Amino acid sequence: MFGYTRIAALLTGLSSLLAVAAAPLESFNLTDTAKHFLTERAKNAVPGAPRFVVYGDRFVSGITGPPPVNDVRGFNVFALSFLLTSGPADKAIEWTWLTDAERSNILTQYHNAGIQIIVSAFGATDAPTSTGRDPIATANTMANFVRQFRLDGIDVDYEDFNAFNAGNGSAEQWLISFTRQLRQQLPSGAILTHAPVAPWFSASRFPAGGYLAIHRSVGNLIDWYNVQFYNQGTSEYTTCNNLLNTSSGTWPNSAVFQIAASGVPLSKIVIGKPATSGDASNGFMSTSTLAQCAQQARNQGWNGGVMVWQYPNANANWIRDVRSLAFPV
Secondary structure, three states, rough: OOOOOOOHHHHHHHHHOOOOOOOOOHHHHHHHHHHHHHOOOOOOOOOOOOOOEEEEEEEOOOOOOOOOHHHHHHOEEEEEEEEEEEEEEEHHHHHOOOOOHHHHHHHHHHOOOEEEEEEEEEEEEOOOOOOOOHHHHHHHHHHHHHHHHHOEEEEEEOHHHHHHHHOOOOOHHHHHHHHHHHHHHHOOOEEEOOOOOOHHHHHHHOOOHHHHHHHHHHHHHHOOEEEEEEOOOOOOOOOOOHHHHHOOOOOOOOOHHHHOOOOOOOOHHHEEEEEOOHHHHOOOHHEEEEEEEEEEEHHHHOOEEEEEEEEEEOOOHHHHHHOOOOOOO
């Protein structure tokens, strides 16, 4: 993902908010209120396919935490970004600034609208494998954050490209260990997703198997994949054909139906795109084109859904237009 940081907020003249350092994850203790919430939380927190996911990382004036629920109707998951190995930042830390009563009110409004609120981990600025973070300890502290702050789950936006591109299996093994421990420590029924870049499913490019190796090991623990079909080259995943059916020779077998042919269920493949051309280096599709691609994919048996980076450029109007032909609101 492209992660807006609090540096961007400085430019808006709100530097006072940024003076609050991200608290270490180990400092968050599970309260009695949070324990009670675990038993009261809706049993069906994990939405079935199709999933419509929007990330929120950018500072928005006048909004602390998630936006008003009407701004994101039509989605069923809102991902607060990001929970780093050093602690929460950006929208994730904003969530901690709210009172427990404020969080409860927001959760109630979102749940009544059929939207779950999760936190997204790592992002483009965090490299847990390369920096030697222990996957078990990291999973424990991140699961504790989900519990402490009463979230519906967590998304693993792992973008440690140096580790993955090394091809020695260190990234795959780190993610496998992390995912197993995370699932074990999360509350029952919590959402657990991953957000890999599409080329990582191109197994021939990764000697240790890439994300197909991860899927074979722990795919049963992952609810779905928010696949990033962008930032991978100017002509990659920019037409319905090379997004859905046949990817380029640079990243072979990484289009939607090619990933499915490699063993990943179609219902777990959520198509990720930037909201605008400015939200990514490349890979942007207009809402009308993306709606046509979704319609084509559905006609071929796909029902995974759509992910977008990010609010506020993607809002209720954006997802209404994208869903219009395949999954009308």
